[in-house]
Amino acid sequence: MRPLQNVLRHIAFVSSIFLLSVAAGCSKPADKPGAGTPATSVSASAQTGSKLGDLSQFRAIAADVAALVDKGDLPGAKTRIKDLETSWDSAEAGIKPRAASDWHVLDKAIDRALDALRASTPKQGDCKATMDDLLKAFDSMKGKQ
Numbered sequence: 001m002r003p004l005q006n007v008l009r010h011i012a013f014v015s016s017i018f019l020l021s022v023a024a025g026c027s028k029p030a031d032k033p034g035a036g037t038p039a040t041s042v043s044a045s046a047q048t049g050s051k052l053g054d055l056s057q058f059r060a061i062a063a064d065v066a067a068l069v070d071k072g073d074l075p076g077a078k079t080r081i082k083d084l085e086t087s088w089d090s091a092e093a094g095i096k097p098r099a100a101s102d103w104h105v106l107d108k109a110i111d112r113a114l115d116a117l118r119a120s121t122p123k124q125g126d127c128k129a130t131m132d133d134l135l136k137a138f139d140s141m142k143g144k145q
Helices: 002-026 056-070 074-098 100-117 124-141
Strands: none
Touching: 056 074, 056 100, 056 124, 074 100, 074 124, 100 124
């Protein structure tokens, strides 16, 4: 019986070390380049950190939406902005606590863009203005640390 207890104790010890090392690996701050975020083709200036961390993936989606609006493809822009809404909402718990006021600035800008694109009859000018404002809001966060 004694050898079985020793084996179980050893397994518990090794398991706890493993779990602690995994937990330590998960606590990397997301605002450091490459810390748990996939590499994107966004320019280095767009990857500059903010209090909220690396916002480049969200800005890249917003830039895609803005390009679709500029082309007059409002249905395509409406579809693509859903990706921004989904990813932004999914990341809220990790981003918002870092700088709640900055998060709210971006969240409101995203909401205005969503409203413009989801209007019963979206207007090109309104959509373009809200997307320009959204991109400016993302850009205003760069370097805020």
